Amino acid sequence: MKHSGGTPVYRGAASYSVNFSFARWLTHSPCYEENTLSYIGMDTPNEPSEEKLEEFALIDAALAGDEIAASTIRCPENNARLEAILRNRGASDTEAKDIIADLWTDCFDSREGRRPLLEKFSGKGSLNAFLTRTALNRLIDYKRRLKFRGELPTNRDEDRPGDAFDALPGEESNDDSEDRLVGLLRDAMLASFSMIDPEKLVMLKLVKVHGIDQELAGKMWNCSQSKVSRNISAAMEEIRVTTISELKRIDPWLELRWEDFVGLCKQSSDLFGLVK
Amino acid sequence: MTNEIDILDRFLQQFSPEVGGRASETLTAEMEGKLRQLSAGELPEQERRAVSRELLTNQNAVDFLLKQLDG
Numbered sequence: 001m002k003h004s005g006g007t008p009v010y011r012g013a014a015s016y017s018v019n020f021s022f023a024r025w026l027t028h029s030p031c032y033e034e035n036t037l038s039y040i041g042m043d044t045p046n047e048p049s050e051e052k053l054e055e056f057a058l059i060d061a062a063l064a065g066d067e068i069a070a071s072t073i074r075c076p077e078n079n080a081r082l083e084a085i086l087r088n089r090g091a092s093d094t095e096a097k098d099i100i101a102d103l104w105t106d107c108f109d110s111r112e113g114r115r116p117l118l119e120k121f122s123g124k125g126s127l128n129a130f131l132t133r134t135a136l137n138r139l140i141d142y143k144r145r146l147k148f149r150g151e152l153p154t155n156r157d158e159d160r161p162g163d164a165f166d167a168l169p170g171e172e173s174n175d176d177s178e179d180r181l182v183g184l185l186r187d188a189m190l191a192s193f194s195m196i197d198p199e200k201l202v203m204l205k206l207v208k209v210h211g212i213d214q215e216l217a218g219k220m221w222n223c224s225q226s227k228v229s230r231n232i233s234a235a236m237e238e239i240r241v242t243t244i245s246e247l248k249r250i251d252p253w254l255e256l257r258w259e260d261f262v263g264l265c266k267q268s269s270d271l272f273g274l275v276k
Numbered sequence: 277m278t279n280e281i282d283i284l285d286r287f288l289q290q291f292s293p294e295v296g297g298r299a300s301e302t303l304t305a306e307m308e309g310k311l312r313q314l315s316a317g318e319l320p321e322q323e324r325r326a327v328s329r330e331l332l333t334n335q336n337a338v339d340f341l342l343k344q345l346d347g
Binding site for chain 1: 279286288315319324332
């Protein structure tokens with residue numbers, strides 16, 4: 001067994017599970033149709049990397065009941081890493097331990113009619129990224145439920161039978177396919193963009209996204225290149241400040257730095273985005 | 277260094293296309309005229325804000341403007 005990129009690599013079950021893994025990669029791949037067609041046509045499909053196949057082999061073995069494979073995924077290093085990530089994002093020590101303990105259970109077991117969590121791993125991104133993202137989603141869900149419970153209606157009819165929670169709207173689904181991170185990042189970003197001067201935002205997008213020369217942008221807005229540069233810097237700084245501020249407004253407990261925010265946006269696009 | 281705004285823009289295109297600029301309403305002749313003026317640096321200051329809003333929400337407006345700048 002060796003470690004590569006922080007994810008333990010397990011080789012024990014590779015002999016029987018790689019074919020199944022390849023089939024799963026094929027059906028989960030964003031290029032499924034293309035791959036299937038080229039497969040039928042006997043062309044070489046866009047094959048997954050060796051590392052990806054090893055990851056799938058490890059998961060398949062663990063789901064088939066291989067204890068060594070399961071403990072490779074659930075190793076102390078991964079456990080400590082995930083707990084630390086949650087603590088650094090605002091979880092207490094107990095919350096981090098509880099969430100990660102539940103995560104490991106759900107990774108391998110079917111509970112309440114739900115598939116084991118690891119069956120949902122599509123191969124987009126690494127297994128580590130998948131586990132981290134799921135853990136963060138669960139932390140957000142947990143903290144929001146805590147806040148929700150702290151806001152029980154106080155003017156309910158005391159004679160009415162039932163728990164105070166009965167007066168609340170239905171519980172949110174705990175389905176891991178619902179990505180709360182995406183909603184949080186999107187809402188914070190939209191709120192931030194709505195606060196920025198649209199002209200500065202357009203300058204920023206034209207220059208940084210579409211590659212328009214700053215001097216040309218200056219001609220369009222009848223200003224100097226240096227003013228365009230200042231506007232772009234100011235807009236970017238405003239986006240940083242207002243986005244983090246908005247995140248705090250939505251989830252005050254959440255500790256997220258700007259670099260984390262950008263990293264999570266990129267990861268979201270890579271995981272769920274359409275193939276360009 | 278990774279272009280942060282590029283990452284944010286891609287994210288919005290994917291998860292909030294209606295405000296990420298993927299909306300593609302047909303441009304009116306009036307808006308096309310204003311975009312031509314902007315590309316030539318001739319759009320009056322008081323109209324730039326409205327045109328900027330259009331550019332932030334309508335991919336067709338961006339494409340039209342870029343075509344003007346290319347030409």
